[in-house]
Amino acid sequence: MSEAKTSVLANVTAIEAAAPKAPAVAGRKRRGKGAGGTVIMVLGLLILFGGWALAVKYLEIPSYILPSPVAVWHALWSGIAVSPSSPLGYYLPLWGTLKNAAIGLAIGSGLGLVLGSLMAESRVIEKLLMPYAFALQSLPKVAIAPLVVIWFGFGDGSKVAISALLAFFPMLINSFTGLRAVEPERIDLMRSLSASRFETYRIVKLPNAAPYIFAGLDMAVVYALLGTIVAEFLGAQQGMGVVITQAQAVTDVAGVFAALVILGAMGILLHGIVRGLEARIVHWGDRGRK
């Protein structure tokens, strides 16, 4: 039960952090920090990479522990500056990983939204499913990955399945929480109009839950990517997880770092896409609320 509370609380915090609310104020604040902020950021990066390069050089850290930034850059460039169809580049494995993660995300978050909606709408379904949901949520789901590989094999199926499994929970919990968080006056309004249950869901509850759902999607995107990578570690023909394990097999640590840089960039990009989508869809922000 305390599990339930913390996770809901954590979600609410995540929502507040993720939602681009009160743009005027936030925008002004960000701009205030802007000029100085960029300088500080560039300075910080210079110190980080400079320190890294100097440490590797003068502390004589072997390259199989920590490669120099230049070595990582070379590895990165050799993966980027090739034809998109080259088996040596990042493009094919990245495409494979993103494709499986995207399918898993669609299935997992779709199911999460549907089940979360059913649980929010029906106390019976809530009572029936909530215990399993929390039991499964407190289980480190990555630990199920080997089992999923037995069931779905080493092909795309296991990647999609693990991604879907990981993407499912943030969507389930967030859509459930968001759909339940609707103001009672809005429900009264729909009741006074004799609106059907589905009309109330579609016109009031779903838009009301949109900020929660986007916060869930934001987490689900990262989890789906994580799920695919983990599944690829366990065995795959291609994918960024394979790029990492192959580099690791020949102690090409610079190669591992370079792949991680690519995955980090993907994470930031996907996060940006979700935020952009939210800003477009949840355009009314918090200003319409009391």
Add this chain to the structure above:
Amino acid sequence: MAAFAQAQPIDPAAAALGDLIRIRGLEKTYADGSVHALSNINLDIRDGEFVCVVGPSGCGKSTLLRILAGLDDYDTGTAALDGKAITGPSRDVGVVFQAANLLPWLTVRENVALPLRVGGKQVGQAEDVDRLLDVAGLKDFGHRFPYELSGGMQQRAGICRALVRSPRVLLMDEPFGALDALTRERMNLELQRIWQASRKTVMLITHSISEAIFLADRVVVMSARPGRVIRELEVPIPRPRSNDGIISHPAYPALAKEIRGLLNAQGDE
């Protein structure tokens, strides 16, 4: 009169005689506790009448309105609309909520038109949305979102929404409570104008004695919890009333004094 009516069973023909709403011996205790909200409420509202309900806060005014709106149930007694017992929300009733209660993701026009696209097939006539917006002075704001409107404009949109199905009864729960005094006076004028044009039956709950006298044909004063009707006062001031004219009317001071006296005796703030 009240005591006499109390002893009578509901007369189905009463509606034809002009009472659109009949409340007899209404009792309400909230199930989750021992909150006795309403006690033996007896109240008739004539077709086309404007009734304002005042009473100490927490005395059950909202509860009474919610029962009439079909949003809450009651324990014993009867509440009938047009001779039929109220069992749930009705198309004949439009509700104006305390805060305008517009949906922030819909435009003003979509909010006002909302009652026309939910709750099954539209029976009876519907108002023209654009005409309503025009009457409420919102013609140029239909495509805006609620947060772009002032509080007064939002509440006018809320009133338009309550009117769009052309209900016979308008129930309003402290609709202007959140507005500043000046906006509130202007809203009262507008509401009077809209009401005179439409002749709806209105029950409006308010905290403001001046608002009650300005708007009402009859002011109903309720007691502290459990709420009972302790006095009904006709307002003999001709319409259209103006904000300046009303306070200089000879009947005004005595009415205000009496209502204030009744409320003070109830220990209202």
